[in-house]
Amino acid sequence: GIDPSPRRVAVSRANAARARATNAQFVAGDGAALPVRDASIDLAVASHALEECADPEAAMRELARVLRPGRVLRVQSQVWALPAEELETMTLTEGVDCLLFTYARRTQEPARERRYVLALPNEGDAVDAHRDALVASATAPRAWGETQVEEGAAIAILERLAPHAFASSFVELRRWTPAWLADALLEAGFSEARTTAHPGDAARLAGRGVLRAGEAAAVAAFESVTGDLGRRVSREDGRAILTAIR
Incomplete structure (x- = not known):
């Protein structure tokens, strides 16, 4: 395993030693400069x-550089999947030295998030405006721990609070989608890239049940069945994981 954090590498090594896994090695390294020779790897896994x-x-x-031609990369990452084509949310919080208002606008296509943040003084008229906005948002539904608002509602609150702000910021984030990731891997030098289904979560839950029951004799059969399931499911279309061929 390769990780940029020396601390995580140390923890991984300790866990491997505790599990007596002699075939596992962990090194600190940068994903943009892997400490591996060209065309020396048969299988690579990038999980989040x-x-x-x-x-x-x-x-x-x-x-693409370190994989041998024809070998496989398996990628699991966050999938940008909104419950609607477009979503607006806002958050009102109290900091140590200021009040904060955050307005986020997310779209499924293009996969993008725009986020506006206002920092307000925690005294004077700003406190009343912030409290009124908090009360107004209290009855709205929640999404990602934020208040989901009707279209345009957050803009009115933003415009009311903006004159009181002593600082503000705006960021635009490009979000990951399976289609974008597949295209990016093809541009990086892979000959094939497609999204597939992933049975891992169900297999892990079932495996833990087998181990908790103390059914050691069933482990080998379980591994055989789940291995075959994984190979079959990995050929099915889906959105959970991406398979790329060098």
Whole structure:
């Protein structure tokens, strides 16, 4: 395993030693400069790792470099899937030295999030405006721990609070989708990339049940069945995991 955090590498090594896993090695490294020779790997797995890289495309090119031709990369990442084509939310919080108002607008296509943040003084008229906004949002439904609002409602609150703000910020985030990830892997040098189903969660739950029951004799049969299930499911279309061929 390769991880940019020396602390996580140390924890992984300790866990491997505790489990007496002699075939596992862990090193600290950068995803954009993997400490591995060209065309020396048969299988690579990136589980919620590419989205943590400062330059995901560079990490994909590195994975293409270290894999042997025809070998496989399996990628699991966050999937941008909204309950609606467009979603507006807002959050009102009290900080130590200020009040905060956050307005987020998310769209499924393009997969994007725009986020506006206002920092307000915790005294004077700003306190009343912030409290009124908090009361107004209290009856609205919740999404991701934020208040989901009707279209345009948050803008009115934003415009009322803005004159009181002493600082503000705006960020636009590109969000991951299976289609974008597949296209990016093809551009990085992979010959094939497609999204598939993933039986891992169900298999892990079943496996833990077998172990808790103390049915050691059933472990080998369970591994055989779930291995075959994984190979079959990995050929089925889905959105949970992406398979790329070098």
